[in-house]
Amino acid sequence: MEKQQIIELIDANVNQVQTLIHERVQIWQTYVLFSGLWWFGVFLSIFPWILWIFLRDKHSTDRILYVGYFVIVISLVLDILGDQLGFWHYRFNVIPVLPTYFPWDITLMPVSVMFLIQIKPKTNLYLKAIFFALLTSYVAEPFITWLKIYEPQIWKFSYSVPIQFIIYLLAHYSSRRNKFKELT
Structure with missing residues (x-):
């Protein structure tokens, strides 16, 4: 050709x-636009961040935000891939041209991980990772499916468990990094 x-x-x-x-x-x-599920998405996009602002460990804000941005990037990339490959799709998007569910990738995933990393930091990280993976895969995903926001095509909730587990482990690892050179 x-x-x-x-x-x-x-x-x-x-x-x-x-x-x-x-x-x-x-x-x-x-x-x-302006439907109940759209307003629900707007609420989910804003409220967790407001909660985080007031409840975060103020001494670790930069470190925790670093982790949050890391989770946002991973979530967006994987969500876009899954949508584009036809594994799932979303309805009632907050922003219509994004193939992802904005509240999930930009708010719920990172804020949940940031809170988990802050809360009881000495707790076994694998327990936290499995808790996060099971909560997101078997509670959050079925809930947004029940609301008809998320429509898995060939995806099963169980497929998300190892992915969410790894995301949490990587985020935890990122939160422990301290070898940043001072900018001169």
Whole structure:
């Protein structure tokens, strides 16, 4: 296949995707924006951060935020991959053009991990990791599925357990790093 034919195929595909995104935004504006589940998503996007601001360990704010940003990046990447590969999809998005559920990736995952790392820091990290993995996989995911926000296609809740376990372990490991060189 010639370079020009490949370019035309890619451009045609991009045009189809843009048409579908435009249609998705229209559906969102008409049916989702300001609905109960949209407001629920807005609440989930803001309230946990407010709670964290007041309840965080003020002496560890920078370290814990570092971990939170780390979890946000991992969550976003994995969520986008899962959505794009057709493992699941979301309805009632807070922001229509994002293929992820904003409250989950930007708020619930990182804030939960940040709180768990802060609370009882001497508790066995594997116990905390399994608690986090089971809570997110068997409580949070089924709950947002029940609300019809999250629709697993070929994904099972059990598949999330080892992933959430590893995310927590990596976050915990990141929270213990202290070899930052001072900027000069």
